[in-house]
Amino acid sequence: MKFMEKLSRRRFLKSGLAATAAATVIKNTDSKASGNFEGYPDGMGVLVDLTRCVGCRSCEAACNKEQGLPEPEKPFNDFSVFDELHHGQKRRTDETAYTVVNRFDMPDFDHPIFKKFQCNHCNEPACLTSCFVNAYTKTPEGAVIYNADVCVGCRTCMIACPFYVPTFKYSSAFSPRIMKCIFCYDTRLKLGKAPACVEVCPQEALSFGKRSDCISMGRQRIRQNPGKYVDHIYGEHEVGGTSWMYISSVDFDKVGMDTTLPKEPILNSVKDFLAIVPMVLTIWPALFTGFHLLATLKDKVMEMEMEEKRKEKEGQA
Amino acid sequence: MRPRTRKPGTTLLCVGSILFLSLTAPALAIDAPETINIDVMSKFYGPVTFDHAMHVDYASCEECHHHTTGEIVADPNCARCHTHHDAKTVVSCSKCHVADRFNQEYISKLEDPELYHLDKPGLKGAYHLNCVSCHVTTSGPTGCVDCHALTEAGEKLYRTGAFTPETKTASGKEH
Missing domain, CATH: 3.30.70.20 (Alpha-Beta Plaits)
Incomplete structure (x- = not known):
């Protein structure tokens, strides 16, 4: 059980980081292209x-x-x-x-x-x-x-x-x-x-x-x-x-x-930061929910074990 | 065959026109009109009766007519091409400076790579740029209504005269 918990957390963090990196790279190439817009030719x-x-x-x-x-x-x-x-x-x-x-x-x-x-x-x-x-x-x-x-x-x-x-x-x-x-x-x-x-x-x-x-x-x-x-x-x-x-x-x-x-363009001064915003909004909730669940998993397991023990005791009685 | 008799009216007209021509042209020793009524753009401002004869004393022909009157242009940039030009048959401003400067057709002409005069002002711009700058240096009239009176449409546009805004109370101001 303990081994499983460690592994899953590590795996979770790894995949989370990979997703973050991927999102940053993709977003950056996107926003760099849009920053080179020089206006409509016939404007x-x-x-x-x-x-x-x-x-x-x-x-x-x-x-x-x-x-x-x-x-x-x-x-x-x-x-x-x-x-x-x-x-x-x-x-x-x-x-x-x-x-x-x-x-x-x-x-x-x-x-x-x-x-x-x-x-x-x-x-x-x-x-x-x-x-x-x-x-x-x-x-x-x-x-x-x-x-x-x-x-x-x-x-x-x-x-x-x-x-x-x-x-x-x-x-x-x-x-x-x-x-x-x-x-x-x-x-x-x-x-x-x-x-x-x-x-x-x-x-x-x-x-x-x-x-x-x-x-x-x-x-x-x-x-x-x-x-x-x-x-x-x-x-x-x-x-x-x-x-x-x-x-x-x-x-x-x-x-x-x-x-x-x-x-x-003013956009170029802020696009690196702005690229993080959707990432924060989409990845962070999942990431920290995961952290929370993992952090509280031990308590839940202990609670369940206590419950089982109580039931056993009740059964014996 | 009708007798070749002249009606008194025709004679009077002939004499009249000769008298008129003698009064206008030779008086300046140049073939130029005495006054010009500038009214092509009178919308917000009324027409201007331009006293050409008076202005001849203030400026040489080329200062307003560039190379078209046959005079040598003073501007060295113009002189590069327009040194030995004969007088044109038509020297009026509107011949070269169009009244509707920013219409699509005119703007598309500016894309011609051979065109040198891509920054030629329209008629209104040509008048004001030339007249006002000279009036400033010669202490001529420079206020808008010093040269042309506002029309009713003009008063409405500028919210002046009969269309002056009523003085607002303190509460009327939104801020």
């Missing part, structure tokens, strides 16, 4: 030229109309919003605005820099990979869209996003809804049309085209205007590449953009 993109933006806020107005967003507090031609600070920060996207323009005063320049901001529509979006109900989709056209029907309101996407883009509609917490730019997917992009903000921009600070052509455009603009631009297209490689990209005359960190982001 569309937008090149944002910060040197061209004059801060007219037309994009904000067009977005509000196109997406049927609530009435703003101030008219869209009210430029006092550029002086607003919310909790010490410049304006950001929220449930009432999918895009905002902010003004950055440049001490070295005689004019400020304006920066429009919205969802950058990553090639490999962190919001999508973090969502456990698959509420997000990266469409072949390039948009990262969102399905409110399956959303449970966990807001993991808000934490996962390296650009802090998705926002939660706190006014409808019981039917959870994430609010973010969807590249005008339903009304325009799907039909091959440019998003509303691009169409309305008077300065053509926003150029719409195939993502690959947007990169060519940006390269040509940088090359043909020596000294005008920083030699970098923000979003070409950041977090695995984004559909919306930026060129600027000032360093990107001076206009509130994170220049410390990795070139790899």
Whole structure:
């Protein structure tokens, strides 16, 4: 009996470890392959030229109309919003605005820099990979869209996003809804049309085209205007590449953009850990139940033996 | 056979058109219109009556028309190809800069590997990029409504004028 117990425990542990190793190896090869996704070849993109933006806020107005967003507090031609600070920060996207323009005063320049901001529509979006109900989709056209029907309101996407883009509609917490730019997917992009903000921009600070052509455009603009631009297209490689990209005359960190982001998708930073999660969920319960059963087996055997002895005694009596 | 008599109306028209032409073209010593009504894109903003005659004093032809008027282009990048170009028969902006810059057909044209001008702005972009940048340096008007008035559709889009949002009470703000 004792021999049997030892053997079975050893065998159990051995097979458990083998399964764990196998799961790790399989999971790793899977996730490595998905980390190399460089976006759909014919995906569309937008090149944002910060040197061209004059801060007219037309994009904000067009977005509000196109997406049927609530009435703003101030008219869209009210430029006092550029002086607003919310909790010490410049304006950001929220449930009432999918895009905002902010003004950055440049001490070295005689004019400020304006920066429009919205969802950058990553090639490999962190919001999508973090969502456990698959509420997000990266469409072949390039948009990262969102399905409110399956959303449970966990807001993991808000934490996962390296650009802090998705926002939660706190006014409808019981039917959870994430609010973010969807590249005008339903009304325009799907039909091959440019998003509303691009169409309305008077300065053509926003150029719409195939993502690959947007990169060519940006390269040509940088090359043909020596000294005008920083030699970098923000979003070409950041977090695995984004559909919306930026060129600027000032360093990107001076206009509130994170220049410390990795070139790899956010998923690559967490996939090794994430690969363990299903393993933990599937193997651990069985493993530890087994441990428990084995550990308590001796007690049970003793109990049974005691019972038998008691019965024997009763029989003798 | 009808007698070859001229009606007084026809004479008046002839004189009128000669007078009109003499007033517009030769006054600048160039074959250019005095004013241009830019109205192709007037949706949110009304049309602009562009005083061409006045702007001739501020800029040379090539600064706005590039190589099309026959002038030598100053931009060294353009001059690589466009040094000895004769004046084109049509020099209007919309000849090269399309109003609908981001339609699918135009975007697909950009894939031509032979195409050099893949970053040519659309008509609206061309106007604003050229006009506003010069207005900044020459202290010309730079505000949106300094050049073109908002239409009713524009007021509605920008939620201004008759469509200004009502000032919300403290409780109206959701946060």
